[in-house]
Amino acid sequence: MEQEQMAMLQKIGEARFTCVELGLYLDTHPEDAAAMADYTCYSDKLTGLISAYEESYGPLLNFGQCNMEAGSWVHSPWPWENV
């Protein structure tokens, strides 16, 4: 995996993690407007990062979540393989 691809995955990982963490907090505090604003901000950022990544390196999400060119889901690296 090239350096640029790893750097993009790292950024996606950071934004996704922030969304997971804020999402869990919002599960028990659904009325917290400040947390919801933070969540929306990172969610927008994550969507942009994933689109940019998928354009260069193929789909991260399947089942209709992204544009999947023939074979690109199957042949891109699987996460448990060494990078």
Place this chain on the structure above:
Amino acid sequence: MWIYEKRLEYPVNITRPDLKMAKLLMAQYGGPDSELGASLRYLTQRYSMPDDRVKATLTDIGTEELAHFEMIATMIKQCMQGATCAELDQAGLAGYYVMHDHGVFPVDPNGVPFTAAYFQCTGDAIADLTEDMAAEQKARATYEHLMNMTNNEQLLEPLYFLREREVVHFQRFGECLEIVQGIANGRSSCSCRNARRRRP
């Protein structure tokens, strides 16, 4: 419905085989307090929860645990990568090899296979959430024991991350327990779309 994302929640890249740790990591893959047990426990218990906030928490934490199950599988796989039969034998993995080769099967470090008997679903929200809080603490303790058994930085980094998640999940389940205790004591109203329909 679930959607798979083709990446790990936190990076794992172990470049040197480490069979001692491959065997020990199985505690968190197929043991009683494993990530698999955690995920199935929460995803099973959510159907009998009386409050939407608690249903959401169990669904989302149960889902995150599946991502941790995948991280542990990746760590075990990479720790066993390229190991010979003699090396596996020396590490106490001969029996594992005979049954599973280099596959990643949910057993504990002693070879005991995973079972649904490791978790409960009593249908009682207070009992189940109390179990969930204990489960997070047991998993945290197990991660600390694993970290005490290695100096391998490539393993310690993801283990630190996973340990920290147990602490956050414990916090969220504590809030869930307060919510259902509040409902039981009549202190707060149930946050549930169908609550009115259920009451006479």
